Amino acid sequence: MQAGRELDLKVAELLGYTREERTIFDDGGTVDGYVIGGRWYSRIPCFSATWEDMGVLVEEAKKKGKNIDIMTFDSGYHTQVFDGNDSTKLIATASADSAPYAVCLAFLKAKEIAI
Secondary structure, three states: OOOOHHHHHHHHHHHOOEEEEEEOOOOOOEEEEEEEOOEEEOOOOOOOOOHHHHHHHHHHHHHOOEEEEEEEEOOEEEEEEEEOOEEEEEEEEEEEOOHHHHHHHHHHHHOOOOO
């Protein structure tokens, strides 16, 4: 699976995002958005493409008992997901040319989602 919207939606689903429409315009216009942890987003975060949104994934994973470790190599990034209760228990690994993409791949593998 390539980085992008399809992967981001899969990650959002696993994190428990729920779709919610909100009225945000003076004329009553609405916008579809997503809620996680009480925070509303007007778009799905680009987990697989931006460092900022990757940080949201890392924090949400930590809340769900998964610690994510990112290592840098000349050829790209290698990510490991550990059980939050046992930092020696490796759950999944993934490598990619960008850290956000590697984190998403490892998170899906940790949730036993085929990619």
